Amino acid sequence: MTTLSILDLVLAASLVVALAILSILTNMGFARSLLIASLRTAIQLSMIGLVLKFVFENADYYWVGLITLVMLLLAGREVNSRQKHRLKGYSGYFIGLAAMTSSSFLLTLLTLIFLIQNDPWYAPQYAIPLLGMTLGNAMNGIALSLDSLTRNAVMSKNIIETKLALGFTAGESILEIKREAIRVGLIPIINAMVAAGIISLPGMMTGQILAGIDPWEAVKYQILIMFLISAAAGLGSLVAVNITALKLFDLRDRLRLDKLS
Amino acid sequence: MKYTQIGIDKEIMLNTLEVVDLSHPLFGSISLQTDSSKNIVIIGPSGSGKTLLLKCIADLVPASGDILFNGTSRYHFAPANWRKTVGFLSAETHWWGNTASDSIYNIRHEDLDTLNLKPEILHKPITECSTGERQRLALLRLLQNSPKVLLLDEPTANLDLINTKACEALISHYAKQHQAVLIWVTHDEEQIARLHPLVFAMENGVLTQ
Numbered sequence A: 001m002t003t004l005s006i007l008d009l010v011l012a013a014s015l016v017v018a019l020a021i022l023s024i025l026t027n028m029g030f031a032r033s034l035l036i037a038s039l040r041t042a043i044q045l046s047m048i049g050l051v052l053k054f055v056f057e058n059a060d061y062y063w064v065g066l067i068t069l070v071m072l073l074l075a076g077r078e079v080n081s082r083q084k085h086r087l088k089g090y091s092g093y094f095i096g097l098a099a100m101t102s103s104s105f106l107l108t109l110l111t112l113i114f115l116i117q118n119d120p121w122y123a124p125q126y127a128i129p130l131l132g133m134t135l136g137n138a139m140n141g142i143a144l145s146l147d148s149l150t151r152n153a154v155m156s157k158n159i160i161e162t163k164l165a166l167g168f169t170a171g172e173s174i175l176e177i178k179r180e181a182i183r184v185g186l187i188p189i190i191n192a193m194v195a196a197g198i199i200s201l202p203g204m205m206t207g208q209i210l211a212g213i214d215p216w217e218a219v220k221y222q223i224l225i226m227f228l229i230s231a232a233a234g235l236g237s238l239v240a241v242n243i244t245a246l247k248l249f250d251l252r253d254r255l256r257l258d259k260l261s
Numbered sequence B: 001m002k003y004t005q006i007g008i009d010k011e012i013m014l015n016t017l018e019v020v021d022l023s024h025p026l027f028g029s030i031s032l033q034t035d036s037s038k039n040i041v042i043i044g045p046s047g048s049g050k051t052l053l054l055k056c057i058a059d060l061v062p063a064s065g066d067i068l069f070n071g072t073s074r075y076h077f078a079p080a081n082w083r084k085t086v087g088f089l090s091a092e093t094h095w096w097g098n099t100a101s102d103s104i105y106n107i108r109h110e111d112l113d114t115l116n117l118k119p120e121i122l123h124k125p126i127t128e129c130s131t132g133e134r135q136r137l138a139l140l141r142l143l144q145n146s147p148k149v150l151l152l153d154e155p156t157a158n159l160d161l162i163n164t165k166a167c168e169a170l171i172s173h174y175a176k177q178h179q180a181v182l183i184w185v186t187h188d189e190e191q192i193a194r195l196h197p198l199v200f201a202m203e204n205g206v207l208t209q
Helices: A006-025 A030-057 A061-081 A091-116 A123-156 A156-164 A175-195 A205-208 A215-247 B050-057 B077-087 B109-114 B119-123 B131-143 B163-176 B191-196
Strands: B001-006 B010-014 B016-024 B029-036 B039-043 B064-069 B086-089 B149-153 B181-185 B198-203 B204-208
Touching: A006 A030, A030 A061, A030 A123, A030 B204, A061 A091, A061 A123, A091 A123, A091 A215, A123 A156, A123 A175, A123 A215, A156 B086, A156 B181, A175 A215, A205 A215, A215 B149, B016 B050, B016 B077, B016 B181, B029 B050, B029 B181, B029 B198, B039 B050, B039 B191, B050 B086, B077 B086, B086 B131, B109 B119, B109 B131, B109 B163, B109 B191, B119 B131, B131 B163, B149 B163, B163 B181
Parallel strands: B039 B181, B039 B198, B086 B149, B149 B181
Antiparallel strands: B001 B010, B016 B029, B016 B064, B198 B204
């Protein structure tokens, strides 16, 4: 594989800088967030590069476990921070964490143990990228679902209350909104699966091909990942949406939007 | 349940509603006792908490204190059953689906007729129905549950006199048939005169007779 020099990266960065200058010239106002995001990507990826290098050389289960834990905690935090209306207190954070653990973590674990069957099964070279991909996508799906759920609950407050007044249970009165939320959460992964191979070449497969792996092997891995990601995003959204919807009501089935910030 | 002798040998079951020390940050401790032989009207300036009181009685808004139907506390009812029994009709109506038929499925054509509505209206896009039509449809939608208590928040505010009287007729007929307890919120003086009610006034969070 042809390696990249720092100069190559600087040249690539100049594209982003040029775009930022264009934003300033045309008064479009996205230069700042673009530059911050680019800087974050460079720093965060460099750091994870160092961490991965370290873990690959010290492939002990506790290092893998520690990284997994940190990734899960950060993902839980990220899900919560992406909501426009979030639950007050820490429950939003715990729901994100629970959803992520019960979907991405669990499914990645099963995939590593029963499908990939490395020795040891937690070999960091497999475990961490796999978890990273499922976590990233599930996080996206869960964040979108929850945002749709709480947004629509706020917007359709009157309809929900009308249904409650007519003797619907809390679950019945918010069913449509839950359905829509899960649909919204699954849109990105369903689009990705539909477009895969025809319109877009998925990132992981592209990476493996760039690294010189036989395309057929890369394709098999990509299919595995796609299924894993969609299962994780779907399961995670289901868990997160159902717990959050429950939290929007009290024990007397009253809609309690005051629990949202 | 309470049995009351009416006439010589006719025994009628009266349904009762008791509100005991109901308190909310926006109104003081309210107590109220009524049954299906009476008609209660609550008047008061807008913003005085009349709607809130009705919502609290329907257990849609948290309030301390208790509410009893025929002597049984709301806490002994599943929330949905309480609200099927104690039906709240909001002043503004809200709809889901495309037509009224998405939420109205069990009404008698005579009732539509009483309210001067044609059966076709159930299949007209709800957004094309007038406010007055929606208000009458919402009344029918509520009555589908056969509630034993009706909490009516300005049920005829958007109606002309003919349709107002039609609604009153339907409601009092329903109340007689089901021995329903009625609590109205209204600003309409003539309506109050027609209903022969016990009038309560709500002002600054205090309910007085």
